[in-house]
Structures are given as structure tokens and as C-alpha cells.
Amino acid sequence: MSADTLARLRLIRTRSIGPISYFQLLQRFGSAQSALDAIPDLARRGGGTLPRIPSPAEIEREAETVASLGARYLICGDPDYPALLAEVDTAPPALIVAGDVALANRPCVAMVGARNASAAAVRFARMLAHDLVEHGLVVVSGLARGIDTAAHDGSLDRATIGVIAGGIDIVYPPENDRLQRAIAHRGLLVAEQPPGTEPRARHFPYRNRIIAGMGQGTVVVEAAPKSGSLITARLAAEYGRDVMAVPGSPLDPRAQGCNLLIRDGATLIQSAADVIETLRPFGRDRVAAPKIGFEGPVGTGDASDRDRRAVVELLSQSAVATDEVIRQSGMPSALVQTVLLELELAGRIDRHAGGRVSLR
Template identity: 65%
Template sequence: MADAGLFPEAARAAVRDSAARLRLIRTPTIGPVTYRQLLARFGSAEAALDAVPLLARRGGGRPPALADPRAVASEIARVADLGARHLFIDDADYPPLLAQLENAPAALIARGDLAFTRRPCVAIVGARNASAAACRFARELAVHLGEGGATVVSGLARGVDTAAHVGALGTGTVGVIACGIDVVFPPENAALQEQVAAQGLLLAEQPPGTEPRARHFPFRNRIIAGLSSGTVVVEAAPKSGSLITARLAGEAGREVMAVPGSPLDPRAQGCNLLIREGATLVQNADDILQQIGPIDPRMVRTPVNGYEGQPLLDASDGVRRDVERLLGPVAVDELIRQSGHAPAVVSMVLLELELGGRLEKHAGGRVSLIG
């Protein structure tokens, strides 16, 4: 508030910039990677908003319907009323490990103390219908990890998640939810969610008022994995969200750990499978702390005041034809090699096609042309 009084124009510019960023982020066809490309190319969210319709037409499609500025203004007011704040990916206090993900959320909504993300973070995840023994183990594990200086991260779900948060309340915990910051799921965790926000940190990617949907949980899981140096699975079925979190952690280059269980218990099969596939077997907090080790601050880089990498370069009609002719499905690196054009130019063509609704993305980083 002091800044607003001393530097009113700068404060107004900051408000406009935040609103413009949210308009980009809340536009359904603009994901985290596209958002970062637009900011890198145009330097500001306001300039990117002005450019999106032209880029979409260059890509041969109709301009996307940008988010309603009135809805964005309402979201900003609602977040402030909740005692929360928007946290953009190039803010200095954006969680540093999460910022390393290629698809890191362009914005988070945070309630609580962001300092907990600057400590070594360990995710503890597991079955919602976990056994009493698994819940007790997760709770005690969280207590000992906190005593060892780690922040415990989990998803505020039933079972193992709940036990992990309860165990870490006194030392530091981060809850990541798949709904709006003002929505509680499951309902019985209302008091716990409030405690996490008051004593630790509560994070949401979805706008306030958003009810949890099945498609939201994998996005939530990538945040849990991305925040953490390592992920521990305490109890999980072979096909479960916990294994998705473990897979995402592995893909991000983080430690994947699992607690072994009886082969007669279906809830232990996921953990035993992870161990068979190379996850580290852990039995106590010391095993986990030894595995993740201390974080060297020099190894953690957070984009601040802009985006790293070269801005995208405008492409000629000839380059667009070359790129469209080669779209396969094909990996982007291979597309660049075969086209013979600069990566920044090819990336610009792909951005135009995506904004025009003519680019389809496939597993393994491959892309193809629609229509």
C-alpha cells in the first residue's frame, strides 16, 4: 500500500500488468508453455494480448476468445478478499524448484508462507483408502521429516495425504489442491485445509470457486512433484494418482521413493512396482533425507523480471509453408532439423498454428497439423 501512495503510476501499471497476465492465463487455448512463449516474444502481457489475434490469423485459424477482463477483475478482487495472492512464474518468490518445470503453472494462488518452499521439500502421497498402518506411518514420517528441516508437500486428499499434513503441521507443510483456493475437497478436511493455510502454505492453480474435476488432479499432481526434491509413495494401487505423481517426479529428474508393503495387500502393489522399476526403497525419514540431500541454492534458478531464452522470431510465408508441409506427427527437434530453419522461427510458426487452433500436440513432444 505504501508503494501505491509513493508511486501511484507504477502501482497502476503493476495492476494493469497483473490483469493482462491473468487474461492470457485464463484464456483456455493458452497454456503455460504458450504463455511463456508469448511473454518472451512480446515482452509484456499487454503487448501479447494485442498480438494474439494477428498470430492466430497467421496460423490460418480464428482468434481465440480471450478471457473476459471483467471476470479477471472479479478474480483479483476475490483472491484479495480471501487473504491470498496471485503468484506469477517470474515473481521472485515463485517456488524455485517448480519454476524449473517446462509446464510449470504460469500463475498460482497462494495463502500462507511461501518461505516453506525455500526449504528442502518432500512430497508424501498415497492411497485415499489407505490402511490404518499406512496412515500412522505417513504421519510419523512427516513428523520426523519436519524435525529434520524438510517441508512436507501433499494434496490434502483423504488417507495418506491427510496423515502427512497432520504430522507436519507443527514444522511446515504445503497443501496443493485441485480446486479453487476457497473450495474444500474432501469436505471433511475443511478444518485441516484452514490449518495448512494458517500454519503452512496452501496453493491452487484453478481460479476461486472452481470445483474439483477429474481432469484437474493430474495438473495438481505435477505441482506436488515439481515443488519437491523427492516424492515418497507410502501406499498405492497399481493405477492411481499417486503413481502419476511419482512418474511426473521421475520425469522432472527428482528422486522417487517408495515404502514397501505386503504382496498380499493390493494397496501395496503400486509401491512394490515402483521399487521393482527402480524407485528407492525407504523405511524412515533418515533414508529420505539422505536420498534428497541438501539443496545447493546455486543449482536452483528462478526466472525473475522476464523470461530466459531467445525471443521467438517472425516467420515468412515460405517458412510457414515449409513447416506445415513437414508436420507429421513429428518431434519438434526433428521438425527444426528437417526444415533447416532457425529454432526461434519454427517455434513462432508452431505458436501461430496453436493459437489458430490448427496444431495438435501428442505424447513425447510430437506435433501435427489439424486440417
């Protein structure tokens, strides 16, 4: 492991540093080691305690575990890192993968849906996934019960990617043990969390952003309103990807989410041909080069105590968009981003999906 990769992993594994702050630190200080050296001063300015930074020995032990599991790291910026995922502002700085890494940079479509799916929906999802991989697409899903499992079952023989919420050595749900192992050997298994991490509720939205970010589009097959599947669909729309949904009976609560998506503009899907037709224009006129993580303005100067107080006074325990904080503060965007970075390193704020922040 190179010294730069070691420093990057130490930065990534520092608890108070998320994807946004990781990329901001790299952009501001030029290297992971320089960012590590600057963290104590930044945390002090933010009015909090110094976050615990893992030692080199801890990261080396983690790397040994990853290797012993037959897995490897993909650092954002590496040639093998999924190019579409790298376009997302909150792209994971590092992934741990096992299997055929080349699948991640082939044309992918995400498939998600209800865990308590109907038998008809499970059968349809399995057939749809099979037909999609027969046409050269890779199916990405989350190894959950119901639709996710059916999507992997239908695509396992050709091209499937499973994105899990915990460590790459943790099986969840337990009944998918054989399926998860098969994906690691015949497809691609992807995890963001370090080995040994048991999946918690907070991990699943992180997993959902990876699923949405890897796909050219997302297909939803049965989903209740406010379900995790709809979160994945919303993220896909935010990333500029196609959102597709399979319609269902208005009498079935499991179909309400899909019907709402279609009402709001999602493409109605009845077959693999519909998915392929929807995705076919993807890539045309895409003149912008894929970005590697955060590209917003980051200040290089110091914020004053007055600047920090002004930003903190605008925050509460309810998440608010960073753009709204910038607008109401009347301060330059780069200065607000600097203050938020200091507050995050000090453990005083949390970042949420959609570029929102809240007081911890």
C-alpha cells in the same frame, strides 16, 4: 495491481494459452501487453478462431475475489514464487496462495499415495511426515483422501503445504473441509485454477506437476500401477528430483506401484532418516541458476503455409513429443515452436505433460 500484472493475468486466463505458450509469448514479444496485441494475428495464421481474452474488468473482479478470501497471487518471476517450481518448463505462470508463503522456499519433500490406503500405510505416512518436519523439512501433498490426508495431519503443526486441483475456495474432498482451512491458516494452501473452479479430472495432473515441482524429492506410500501417485513420481524424475518409495507386500495391489518404483531405481524408504539421507546431497553442484519458465528457442519470423502443413501432417490425436515432431520435420526447432504456438492459439492442438502435443 500493476498494468503488467493485469496483462499477465489476462494472458494466463486466455483459454488456449498454457504455460509453454505463455512463456513463449513473453519471450517472443517482450511483455504481456505486446503478446496480447499479437494474439489475433497469430491465431489467424494458425487457421483457427481468435481465442477469447478476458477483459481487464474480469481480471479485476477475480483479483477482488482472491483478496476477499485472504489469498494473493504469486506470479512466476516474483521473489516469493517457489524457486524449485520455477525451474520446471511447465511451471504455472501464476499461483493463488493462502497462508505462510515463506514455506514454499524452504526445503520441501512431496508425499503422495493411495486414496484407499491401508490403515498401516496411513499410520506410517502420518508418522513419517511428523518426523520429516521435526528435521526441518516441509511436507507437500495434494489434500486427497488416504495418504495425502495422513501426510498433512502429521505435518500440520510444523510445516505443510496443500496443493489443490480446483479454486482456492473449493474444498475437495468435502470431508477435508476443516483440514483445508487449517492448512490455509497454519501452513500454505496453493491453487493454480481461479476461484470458483470445481476440480475436474484434467486438473489433477496439473496439480501433480506442482507437487513434484515444489519438492526436492517425492515419497510414494502405497500406489497402484498407473495411479496418479506414479504420475507424480514420474514427473519428479523428469525434473531431476529424487524418487523414493515405501515397499509393501507383493500380495497387496496397493503396494505394487511402490514395489515397481523400487525395482526401477527409486530409493527404498523405511524411515525419515532414509529420506533425509537421500535428499542431503540435493543442491550440491547445482551450478545452473533457476530458470523462469520456458527457455527453448522461439522464432521471431513468420512460418509459411507450407511449414504449417508439414507440422500438422505429423500430428494426430495421439500425443507425440515435440522433439519427435522437430526431428521428423527436418525443420529448425524455433520454426516448429512458432508453428505449434500459432496452432495452439488457434485452438487446433493440445499440449500434454512431458512436452507432448496432439491435434484437438
